[in-house]
Amino acid sequence: MSKRTAGEAGHGVDVSEVDMDGLNKIIKEQDRVEIIIDRLAEKKLAPVYEKRRTVVSKIPKFWAMAFGQHAELFAYLQNKEDQDALGYLRDVNVIRDAQESRAFTLELHFNENPYFSDSVLRKEYRYVAPPGANSEQPDADGITPSALNFSWEDHVNPQSTTINWKDDSKNLTQKYPPKEDDDDDDAMDTEANAGSFFNLFEQEGDSHEVGIVIADDLYPNAIDYFLGRGPNGLDAWEDDEDEAEDEGDEE
Incomplete structure (x- = not known):
């Protein structure tokens, strides 16, 4: 019986094809259960998010504060004009695709502001169904083969949209475009080179x-981030950096 080496695990263990097939089946079962759980959570949370929308609509700058307390997102809000524009944000909505809920449309709702005339900025992460997906019969739990074989890279195509800037002096994507460096293939993977946060909408894709x-x-x-206790909040980020510095000093 032929064997494969599980070298990617770092142990160099020989695994028979039968055992490898068994492992792959377990992975598929896990994926299937996770899809079921995610879909159930989305269904149950939808009315909760609507209640949240009503409550937070009465809190000034709720969403701007939540963004500002998220360490990873704050890294893309380094220029003051982006921060000021985001201060007019009044609501955020995520609309999941009916066929494949891992694809979605992101909506940012804004109050009247000096930057753009749009009341809503949308970014669609469009689901691209594989051939034959529309004719598949779901199982008892509503899961199709395409759902189990879903790949973000293969089956989602992020779209661009046009922002109606009020004038060139307020056009943040023009003032802060993405930077490209021919000498560094990873230049576009850094926050510093992303330019304005609003490039997210006017650029196709979402490399960051x-x-x-x-x-x-x-x-x-969102509520946890607003209160400063989100899982990827600024405080947690700073604590991790302090620990890394302490470990470096010990070495």
Whole structure:
């Protein structure tokens, strides 16, 4: 019987094809259960988010504060004009795709502001169904083969949109465009080179995964971030940096 080496695990253990097939089946079962749990959570949380929307609408700058307390997102809000523009944010919504809920449309709702005339900025992470997906029959739990074989890279296409800036002096994507460095292939992977936060909307794709972080972390944990206790909050980030510095000093 042929064997494969599980070298990627770092142990160099020989695994038979039968055992490898068994492991892959377990992974598929785990994926299936996680899809079921995620879909149930989305259904149960929808009315909770509506209640939250009513409550936080009475709190000035709730969403701007939540963004500012998220360490990863705050890193993309380094220029003062981005921060000021985000201060007019009054609501955030995530609309999950009916066919594949891991794809979504991100909506940022704004009050009247000096930067752009749009009341809503949208970023669609469009689901691209694989061939034959529309004819698949879901199982008893509503799971299709396409759902189990979902790949973000293959099946989601982030779209761009046009922001109606009020004038060139307020056009933040023009003032702070993404920076490209021909000498550094990783230049676009750093916050400093992302330019304005609003490039997220006017650029196709989402190489920094900012929209994904908003949808999957900030949105469900918005109250925690507003209160300064989010899982990826500034305080937690600073504590991690302090620990890393202490470990470096000990060495």
